[in-house]
Amino acid sequence: MTKTLDLGALTKNQNPRPMAPSPAKKSLCFSLLFLAMALFFTACATSSRQLWEKEVSRGWAAGFKPKDLSAPPFRLAGLQKGESGTDLVVYLEGDGRAVVRGRPSADPTPSHAQSYDLALLDPAPLVLYLARVGQFMPSYAGPQYQLYWSSGRLAPEVVQAASLAIDEVKRSTGAQRVHLVGFSGGGGLAVLVAARRDDVASLVTVAGLLDIDWWVQNSGWQPLSASINPAKYANLVANIPQIHFYGTSDRVIPPTMSQRFNMMAQFSDFSRAALDHDHYSGWTRSWPRLLNEYVIPIRNRNLGAPVAKEAI
Numbered sequence: 508m509t510k511t512l513d514l515g516a517l518t519k520n521q522n523p524r525p526m527a528p529s530p531a532k533k534s535l536c537f538s539l540l541f542l543a544m545a546l547f548f549t550a551c552a553t554s555s556r557q558l559w560e561k562e563v564s565r566g567w568a569a570g571f572k573p574k575d576l577s578a579p580p581f582r583l584a585g586l587q588k589g590e591s592g593t594d595l596v597v598y599l600e601g602d603g604r605a606v607v608r609g610r611p612s613a614d615p616t617p618s619h620a621q622s623y624d625l626a627l628l629d630p631a632p633l634v635l636y637l638a639r640v641g642q643f644m645p646s647y648a649g650p651q652y653q654l655y656w657s658s659g660r661l662a663p664e665v666v667q668a669a670s671l672a673i674d675e676v677k678r679s680t681g682a683q684r685v686h687l688v689g690f691s692g693g694g695g696l697a698v699l700v701a702a703r704r705d706d707v708a709s710l711v712t713v714a715g716l717l718d719i720d721w722w723v724q725n726s727g728w729q730p731l732s733a734s735i736n737p738a739k740y741a742n743l744v745a746n747i748p749q750i751h752f753y754g755t756s757d758r759v760i761p762p763t764m765s766q767r768f769n770m771m772a773q774f775s776d777f778s779r780a781a782l783d784h785d786h787y788s789g790w791t792r793s794w795p796r797l798l799n800e801y802v803i804p805i806r807n808r809n810l811g812a813p814v815a816k817e818a819i
Contacts, residue, residue, distance in 0.1 A: 555616045559643040562586065562620055569627050571636065576675050578668035581655075584643035585635055586623065587676065592633035594708070594806065595682035597673055598626040599700075600638050601691030605656040614648040615641045615656035622690040624791040625713065629798065631686075631806075635676050639693070640665055659733030660692055661719065666699045666735065673700070684708040686806050691760065691786065692716045694751075698737035701744045709805045710749035714760045714786050717751070717768040725761070741771035748776040748808045750801050754784035776808065 563573050566586050574585035603617035616638075626636040640655040641648045655665055673685060686709045689697030694715020701707040716722060718738035719731045751765035765779045780801060782793055 555614055555643055555645045555648065558616050558618065559584065562623055562643070566623070566627060566636075571627070571634075574635070574676070576637075576672040578671040578675075580664060581640050581647050581668045582644060583640070583668060583672045584638040585672065585676070586626070587633075587635050588626075589631075589633035589680070591680045592682055594631065594633060594684045594686060595673070595677060595680060596626075596629055596631040596634045596686045596688065596806075597676075598622045598629075598634070598636045599669065599687065599689040599693035599696050600636070600642060601689075601693045602656060602660055603639060603642050605660060605692075611653040611657040613650070613653075614645070615639065616643050616648070621787065621790065622688070622693055622713075625688065625690065625794050628791070628794050633680060633682060635673070637669060637672055639696075640668060654733060658729065658731050660731060661695055661699060661734035661737070663735060666696065666703065669696055670700050670703060673704075677706075687711065688713070688802070689715055690790075695719065695737040698744055699735055699740060701747055702737075702740040703743075707744075707747055709802075709808070710744060710747045711802055711805070712749075712751045712765070713790055714754055714757055714784075715751055715765065716760055717764050718771075721767060722760070722764065738768055738771050741768060741774075745772040745774045746776075748805045749774070750778040750780060750805055752780050752782060752790075752797065752801075754786060754789070755781050756783065756785040759786035776805075778805075 563586065570588040571586040574587050576583045576585050600617065600620055600622040603615040604612050605615045606612060623636045626634055641652050655662060659665065676682070683706065685704065685707050687697040687701055687707055688711045689695070690713045694712030695717055697710060697712060697715070698717060701710050719734055719736045720738070722728065723730050751768065753760065753762045753765050755762055762781065769777055769779065778801070782789065784790055784793070
């Protein structure tokens, strides 16, 4: 016979109040939680190291060597081809694995470094691939740094760190001019780095995030409240020869992004070029042609009149 339990008829004795866990149980819970967190971040660090070893390995034949660059308050991972030269070409990585299921990840290291793919194809004698804060750097991943790949992915200290890393490579190589290439969020970073420097001779973005306020408003992403909007500094890069590539099938960065950026200032040498690509696929295949037809000719142009830079 099935019994029906009347929950409303339970007495206090029948439904005793839960006992508080003993100090020993609390200590055990905290220990298990600490162990779980330690194992999680150890796994992240292992993954970052493995991904870094993969990138170092595939760049070796092309002459790229790993760099650990001082960029206070961070250190940035880089890969460099060439030891000296007048012109330094810098490829800035995208946001990587910044957000997972709507939350900041513990480690933003990209499973595939898109900007590095492009750098490997560049025939320039002096090339630097520069990762973003936390990427391939387990010591700078984790909760205390998540701001710098979430709402602060283009924070002032992120821009400063990239610029300081470029300064370090310039000093060691004797380079005088800098050519910036940025993919996705690295495109917005390229604009902001160029806005604070007077040695940038060309600026190229690939599916670049150039107006974060408009992007957040139209994409539904969380506001990048701790970041600087590249669009607000368009006037400081207006005299730099530049081209912005965009994908007509890109659902991450709308094709109108670079068009909006073009409306922000009176540019002296501004181009846009459309390709039938989405945000991630196709760019590596097209890059040799784009280099020859667009990018290298821009690098060979003279730097425009100097523009007064303001601290950002």
